[in-house]
Amino acid sequence: MLTVPVLFGVATLVFSLIHLIPGDPAQAMLGETAPQADVDELRHRLGLDRPLLEQYLAFLSGAVRGDLGTSLRTGEPVVGQVASRVPATAELAAAAMIVALLVALPLGIAAAVWRGTAIDASATALALAGVSIPNFWLGPLLAIVFAVELGWLPVSGRGTLAHLVLPAISLGGALAAILARMTRATLLEELREPYVQAARGRGASRARAVLRHAFRNSLIPIVTLLGLQFGAVLTGAVITETIFAWPGIGRLLVQSIGFRDYPLVQGCILFIAVTYVAVNLVTDLVYGVLDPRIRFE
Amino acid sequence: MTSEAPPHGARALRTVQTFNVGAGIVGLAVLAAVVGPAIAPFDTASQDLALRLTGPSLRHWFGLDELGRDILSRVLAGARISLLVGLVVVSISSAVGVCVGSVAGYFGGRVDEALSRIIDVLLAFPGLLLAIAMVAVLGPSLSNVVIALSLIGWVGYARLVRGQVLRARELEFVQAARALGASTPRVLLRHVIPTALPAVSVQATLGMGGAILAEASLSFLGLGVQPPTPSWGTMLNYGRIHLLDAPHLTIFPGLAIAVLVLGFNFLGDGLRDALDPAARR
Numbered sequence: 407m408l409t410v411p412v413l414f415g416v417a418t419l420v421f422s423l424i425h426l427i428p429g430d431p432a433q434a435m436l437g438e439t440a441p442q443a444d445v446d447e448l449r450h451r452l453g454l455d456r457p458l459l460e461q462y463l464a465f466l467s468g469a470v471r472g473d474l475g476t477s478l479r480t481g482e483p484v485v486g487q488v489a490s491r492v493p494a495t496a497e498l499a500a501a502a503m504i505v506a507l508l509v510a511l512p513l514g515i516a517a518a519v520w521r522g523t524a525i526d527a528s529a530t531a532l533a534l535a536g537v538s539i540p541n542f543w544l545g546p547l548l549a550i551v552f553a554v555e556l557g558w559l560p561v562s563g564r565g566t567l568a569h570l571v572l573p574a575i576s577l578g579g580a581l582a583a584i585l586a587r588m589t590r591a592t593l594l595e596e597l598r599e600p601y602v603q604a605a606r607g608r609g610a611s612r613a614r615a616v617l618r619h620a621f622r623n624s625l626i627p628i629v630t631l632l633g634l635q636f637g638a639v640l641t642g643a644v645i646t647e648t649i650f651a652w653p654g655i656g657r658l659l660v661q662s663i664g665f666r667d668y669p670l671v672q673g674c675i676l677f678i679a680v681t682y683v684a685v686n687l688v689t690d691l692v693y694g695v696l697d698p699r700i701r702f703e
Numbered sequence: 704m705t706s707e708a709p710p711h712g713a714r715a716l717r718t719v720q721t722f723n724v725g726a727g728i729v730g731l732a733v734l735a736a737v738v739g740p741a742i743a744p745f746d747t748a749s750q751d752l753a754l755r756l757t758g759p760s761l762r763h764w765f766g767l768d769e770l771g772r773d774i775l776s777r778v779l780a781g782a783r784i785s786l787l788v789g790l791v792v793v794s795i796s797s798a799v800g801v802c803v804g805s806v807a808g809y810f811g812g813r814v815d816e817a818l819s820r821i822i823d824v825l826l827a828f829p830g831l832l833l834a835i836a837m838v839a840v841l842g843p844s845l846s847n848v849v850i851a852l853s854l855i856g857w858v859g860y861a862r863l864v865r866g867q868v869l870r871a872r873e874l875e876f877v878q879a880a881r882a883l884g885a886s887t888p889r890v891l892l893r894h895v896i897p898t899a900l901p902a903v904s905v906q907a908t909l910g911m912g913g914a915i916l917a918e919a920s921l922s923f924l925g926l927g928v929q930p931p932t933p934s935w936g937t938m939l940n941y942g943r944i945h946l947l948d949a950p951h952l953t954i955f956p957g958l959a960i961a962v963l964v965l966g967f968n969f970l971g972d973g974l975r976d977a978l979d980p981a982a983r984r
Contacts, residue, residue: 415824543957
């Protein structure tokens with residue numbers, strides 16, 4: 407179980423962020439023109455005047471208890487502010503992953519089954535294009551076409567299902583491309599296995615042999631990739647939320663960077679990183695369900 | 704491509720084509736970066752405020768931006784920034800990654816244990832998030848982008864090289880070199896590390912695309928290259944404000960990023976297939 411030392415390392419990195427600020431962190435947060443008394447007060451409030459080890463231990467024990475200090479700008483607890491943004495980001499990330507799966511699985515399966523045909527070539531080209539198109543370009547392009555020109559969908563904000571469509575496609579596009587390539591590659595490998603031929607020999611239809619037998623066994627690398635790519639989805643959300651004014655953690659992060667609200671920056675980063683570690687742990691556990699041969703001690 | 708098995712069949716041909724298309728795109732971008740300023744129709748800073756936000760025309764092929772600057776000239780200049788960031792980040796990351804990975808893999812034991820834990824922690828962070836965090840505290844600038852991307856970039860190379868070195872350590876010719884009394888640095892440099900270089904070169908090519916994309920992402924968020932330096936990400940960031948009235952501000956710099964990253968992905972894929980025909984599917 408590597409999770410505990412990794413979480414410890416993640417927390418340590420997030421703690422050290424504030425100490426990477428060139429010069430005096432308190433001065434940097436308040437700006438060069440801030441009165442010395444205010445700077446001293448902030449330094450004291452953040453505990454920056456205490457020995458480093460003491461600050462570190464206080465940060466760790468606070469993080470464990472769910473206390474990450476207060477926002478410099480609003481004075482509200484960081485944890486509360488981050489928590490209030492979780493539903494929006496979770497909604498966006500889930501929708502993006504659903505979009506990615508809905509696009510990638512049929513595309514990857516079709517490319518593998520009709521390997522070497524025009525379908526395969528176009529699926530592969532589409533997948534490569536998807537990997538190369540940055541979401542901060544795809545998002546505005548989608549907005550130009552579907553919101554500005556056609557007027558079918560809202561250009562920004564959160565509320566209805568229609569608001570979710572463009573951000574989800576924009577965020578899920580790259581993931582769909584990566585997943586489609588992986589699905590094609592792993593399914594091709596499985597289709598060469600004798601058990602698929604055996605299933606066909608026993609009278610299973612082609613569709614059944616592909617979907618029930620081969621595809622099921624190619625799920626492990628797909629799930630692994632999905633877990634590993636979750637980090638990219640969360641990071642991508644920072645950009646997508648900025649483009650579409652989506653009120654999630656990513657937007658909160660970018661806004662707090664702009665305001666030099668470093669406790670809030672730390673809170674957002676810590677939350678995203680811990681979520682990523684947790685998702686990777688869940689991915690590992692899902693293996694056991696997908697493949698009974700894999701069991702954890 | 705000298706070590707490549709003779710291509711045969713449509714599949715092998717397609718591989719070569721992928722490589723060629725990638726090489727063509729990257730070659731054009733390098734050309735734009737080198738001679739761009741000389742062939743650009745306008746200076747990147749010269750303004751024509753009366754024509755600001757005007758769309759593409761015969762005089763200004765890509766149109767003009769919010770300050771009336773020629774977008775084509777700025778896109779050409781942006782190629783230099785993108786390639787420079789990619790090259791520096793990949794050089795630093797791969798050099799550090801190869802050193803750390805080969806030390807961890809070759810010596811094993813506690814050294815490996817300690818280095819692997821550091822690698823695990825850094826891999827536990829989504830890379831770009833860590834870069835965002837670092838640039839947020841260090842301050843937005845081109846050099847801080849390079850520092851942040853290099854600090855996260857080496858980890859992938861280290862893990863790759865560690866695995867390759869672990870395998871190479873047991874190879875007969877490496878054992879023979881050790882038995883013949885070759886020093887550890889010599890064994891590593893002459894025998895072990897060269898076995899990892901094909902994989903590193905593939906990762907470095909794909910890494911160029913990744914670094915260019917990451918720089919553009921940071922600049923898009925306002926955390927990277929600062930105006931008036933023409934960076935594709937920064938141009939997209941400012942284009943966002945004029946999405947409704949001047950979409951050409953968004954279209955051309957984005958197209959440049961997508962095409963160049965596609966070029967490096969093609970090149971990397973082609974290289975991988977050429978170096979490892981077994982992986983070719």
